Amino acid sequence: MLRVFVTGGTFDKTYDEIRGQLSFRETHVPEMLRLGRSRVDLIVETLMMIDSLDMTAGDRARIVTRCVECVEREIVITHGTDTMVETARALAEGVTDKTVVLTGAMIPYAFGSSDGLFNLGSALSFAQVLPPGIYIAMNGQCFPWDHVRKNRETGVFESE
Amino acid sequence: MLRVFVTGGTFDKTYDEIRGQLSFRETHVPEMLRLGRSRVDLIVETLMMIDSLDMTAGDRARIVTRCVECVEREIVITHGTDTMVETARALAEGVTDKTVVLTGAMIPYAFGSSDGLFNLGSALSFAQVLPPGIYIAMNGQCFPWDHVRKNRETGVFESE
């Protein structure tokens, strides 16, 4: 059994047609799993729906706590890309003996041309086979939490 | 370095608007990799573009030969689901010391609501981390070649 924690991020941004702005409503993860015809035995739990730039130390502590508390040993976390590495670091300090894979998207799933579906398939796969540890899976690649950074100019995660 | 062999299948079916039928043209794999913003270091090689029900023993021999010949040790094969297990068996007899992951789709990528992008992200991920062997990756799951069958009624791959 695997658990998916949803925290928001570009992955789940949607377009508010009355206000003409980006916003968050419900997570798209269940719809994406249906579209991907996923048969992975998993539970989806929404922890928060926020831009990762707005994520506080308290939010991170809550993510760590839930990862420690849950019975599953394979975990995927959907997360904004801007502070994904920071949350990975917090997880590395608090979670042991579990495989935790953070993933996200550069384009909102709702916008039709998203990398999110590709990344979700990738993250779920890495989470099932990698040894315990904290990882970031983006663009088909998987990085240990302490050897990755987001290149702010290109928007791409790179080995470090 | 990873190599993707394209053989056709539902994955790559397209709609021929003049004849009103399903057909094959060029593979969509490069476009899917762009959409997924894949940064996996890989080469795409089209071996054939056929429905897997039309695949002959000669076609299978060619797939096995190319898997043996190529220098890459991580291989993903896109393939029709109907005879994917049969090709996996042929690969198990001919390929050693390489990680070969077959994948496909239930819905053509070109039809907008495909499981193909999810499966491609998944297959590329499994191919990078699993030990040598022949596997089938569908719906977020990964099966050893000799413990899987396609349920013809539901269209789903199951452990056996």
Added chain:
Amino acid sequence: MLRVFVTGGTFDKTYDEIRGQLSFRETHVPEMLRLGRSRVDLIVETLMMIDSLDMTAGDRARIVTRCVECVEREIVITHGTDTMVETARALAEGVTDKTVVLTGAMIPYAFGSSDGLFNLGSALSFAQVLPPGIYIAMNGQCFPWDHVRKNRETGVFESE
């Protein structure tokens, strides 16, 4: 008030993922109207769900009869492109004092890259403002029924 008669055609073709073939299920017209946020006051009535190459004289008679019977004077008919002109001719013989616009698609709506949504918006608009008569609306253009033919090589409707 406007009435939309659904008869099938490429417009409504869908992909049968178990059999790997094109097929018909329910019409996509209501979903397309939702996507287009249509506020046209209309009723959708499915008369048949067939490829227009399979349409019989009896089927055409039924379409004519329903166009005559219904109270609405503005009518849109979704129809396969192959015999759209033939049905238009049958309508011209049987329907007077109503504006009937036939439309269709070269690519199924379900395939993501359809011309169907564009054509539906176009046909509904022509039906609201053109004088009584039988018309074919395709690709943003509108032709009187007796001055149009489908070019089988290009798939395009042309003035004649």
Added chain:
Amino acid sequence: MLRVFVTGGTFDKTYDEIRGQLSFRETHVPEMLRLGRSRVDLIVETLMMIDSLDMTAGDRARIVTRCVECVEREIVITHGTDTMVETARALAEGVTDKTVVLTGAMIPYAFGSSDGLFNLGSALSFAQVLPPGIYIAMNGQCFPWDHVRKNRETGVFESE
């Protein structure tokens, strides 16, 4: 011959994946015409790419001037919905003897689930058949410029 003037609006909003914000780049109108397989004889001219809330009196004057100057007598203008009625009023004062149809979208075309393609098909159709005047075409409906308002709560254009 018909002319399409592009001014921006939700229609053409796109997602800036580096900054995580909505922005404008090139117009999607040519791509939408290709998707709709439009065969309407037309020219696309981009006048500006702005949110209609940012449109100045000078911008409106420029739109009016171009509508007067161009040789075409059928004109479609893509425009943000928030001030579409205001621009329509400016056009009514400055343009005579031409059919001008303003249209827009509630959801950006680039987001996959847009009403834009439906509205574009509709606006091009109305522009070809309505008598000279200034109109707003949204959601399959067409309103004379002086009998329409946008309901800010529902986001819908209504007769007035």
